[in-house]
Amino acid sequence: MRRLRAPYRSLRLRLLAGVLAWVLLSVAVAGWGIQQLFRQHILAQLQSELTIHLDQLTAALQIGEDGRIALSPLPSDPRFSHPFSGLYWQISAPTQHDKPAQMLRSRSLWDSYLPDAPAELQPGRDLRTTASGPGDAHLQVRMREIEPAEGPFDTLVLSVAADRALWAEPISRFDRMLGMALGVLVLGMLVAAWMQVSYGLRPLVRLRGRLADVREGRADRIVGAFPTEIRPLVEDFNQVLQRNEQSLERARQQAGNLAHALKTPLAVMSNAAAAADPALPQLVVEQVDTAHRQVDYHLARARAAAAVRVTGLRSPILPLLQGLVRVMQRVHAERGLRYELDGVDADLAFRGEAQDFQEMLGNVLDNAGKWASHRVWVRASRRDGELEIRVEDDGPGLSPERAETVFERGKRADERTPGSGLGLGIVRDLADLYGGWARIEKGALGGACVVITLPAA
Structure with a gap:
């Protein structure tokens, strides 16, 4: 150029x-x-x-x-x-x-x-x-x-x-x-204009000094009184600084969480190897699977955090839900579960990565299949610029206290049910990164109803 x-x-x-x-x-x-x-x-x-x-x-x-x-x-x-x-x-x-x-x-x-x-x-x-x-x-x-x-x-x-x-x-x-x-x-008039322009641009000179303070590390925010025309720019820039700080803190926390999550499987395998445990092969498989889930969890969070900052993302949800339903019907084929899609229009689209949508709904549909007796019902609609996806099952349901507990990472509604406890935790974390939310309420089929709100494209 x-x-x-x-x-x-x-x-x-x-x-x-x-x-x-x-x-x-x-x-x-x-x-x-x-x-x-x-x-x-x-x-x-x-x-x-x-x-x-x-x-x-x-x-x-x-x-x-x-x-x-x-x-x-x-x-x-x-x-x-x-x-x-x-x-x-x-x-x-x-x-x-x-x-x-x-x-x-x-x-x-x-x-x-x-x-x-x-x-x-x-x-x-x-x-x-x-x-x-x-x-x-x-x-x-x-x-x-x-x-x-x-x-x-x-x-x-x-x-x-x-x-x-x-x-x-x-x-x-x-x-x-x-x-x-x-x-x-x-x-x-030219002298007056020169004085007026110099006086009018003086706040920009002061803003440049504040930016230099931020760049040199003498301040973490732009502070000071600025005119009404410049104040929105200062506020937006401070928000960018705050978001960058939050992203950096979140990245540090995720790195620490991932390190802590991998430390336990490594310690178990190291101890088993040192003790010459005969069950070491099976133990290695289990701990590697746990580590793999932890890595997938943190990678999903990192990918979603990056996708939130990308404009123009559009992922139609009907083909994604149809593909997930076909997969879940095969996974739970021996139980004869029936997955039903109802009221999902072809023009509904998620403002984000399709892989993140599949990650969230795959966990929710899999969890519903574990607890459903015969039927899982999936609906989606658009309301006030947001997508609302509802996944209901005809299982025993959850009390309000237990409904919040299952969203905590590592927590499960029933310890006897296989799983790592990461599924619904991933769902809420990813929805939160996209500015949405996930909750569980009483469903019309008698069981639990997982409601996910996400930004619509």
């Missing part, structure tokens, strides 16, 4: 990269939006100013008795008096096809003219347009056509224009100020 580059292995850098990308995108969009709003505001203010000047021209317009056009008073804005100041006005008579017979212009136009009125200009409605002005300047022009009540002119065109520099320079200055302000904002 391809190894990740170093920057992508750093959670801090990944968080900061995400914050940086989001901050830059947000600030860029916000800056663009603010810039557009300011530009629209400046242009709207410019148009409003041109409208005011146009209204002043309209109000000040006078036509003398001799038909000459005059303004009284002149527009008050001093920029109209400075040549090429960028603010201009003009009054013309567009009905003359050659140069207008009369034309009034602001001093700021000097020897230049504003453009003639376009065809779409209508009386009573102002027209906004653009044109080239003095020095090829880009102008915003506002025109108005009026019809004087007296005088020789049918219509007059009043024009007010402003150079692009009048609004471009404030917008450019605002853009520079906005860029610097947003740059400072980005730096401030």
Whole structure:
């Protein structure tokens, strides 16, 4: 698998990269939006100013008795008096096809003219347009056509224009100020993000130190106060440590139990061999069989303990029970016992190893066959995510006190019945390892009923 580059292995850098990308995108969009709003505001203010000047021209317009056009008073804005100041006005008579017979212009136009009125200009409605002005300047022009009540002119065109520099320079200055302000904002947000990420990741640094204490043996658990988001991880890890400790302790105990269980058969055979006991061959067979059972018992526990940690195990129980019933019918063929499977659906499955299921049910079915008179009844069902297997016989049954005793390793319900006393002890131990349980209660056939609960797949 391809190894990740170093920057992508750093959670801090990944968080900061995400914050940086989001901050830059947000600030860029916000800056663009603010810039557009300011530009629209400046242009709207410019148009409003041109409208005011146009209204002043309209109000000040006078036509003398001799038909000459005059303004009284002149527009008050001093920029109209400075040549090429960028603010201009003009009054013309567009009905003359050659140069207008009369034309009034602001001093700021000097020897230049504003453009003639376009065809779409209508009386009573102002027209906004653009044109080239003095020095090829880009102008915003506002025109108005009026019809004087007296005088020789049918219509007059009043024009007010402003150079692009009048609004471009404030917008450019605002853009520079906005860029610097947003740059400072980005730096401030990045510093805040760095501090926030560093503060937010500090519990992980503390967790790393606690893990180092566990690894070096200075502590057996992760201790300390951690945030709500990290606390489940700490608790789960502590549970893993506890389970490992329990598994280690269980392995030590099993090793000790196995050693103790094998010590007795070895001691018996050693003593018999030293004493030259003539029954030594038979004694060896019996003690080897006992040792073999002990080894099988502890191997079954070890296998079940390992299987519990494996996910995805699924063992259908119907074919397993059918195979065990066939075996038990042959084992107890001389007694004519009848094993019956009832209500075991084909979709029922055990979440574990099939060998462990056979180990448990084989012991239970064999034990039921030893005590049954004529019949052994086997049922299985699923309830609340668990399998419940019930094995009943029509034997004499057990009292509640004796029912618990038979689950103890080495204990038997009747010492006269052959066996080592390990069978039902194995059943409960394996069921317990899988998170289940085994118990004995009064059965419907009059005898004992062994009930085993196991996790269902």
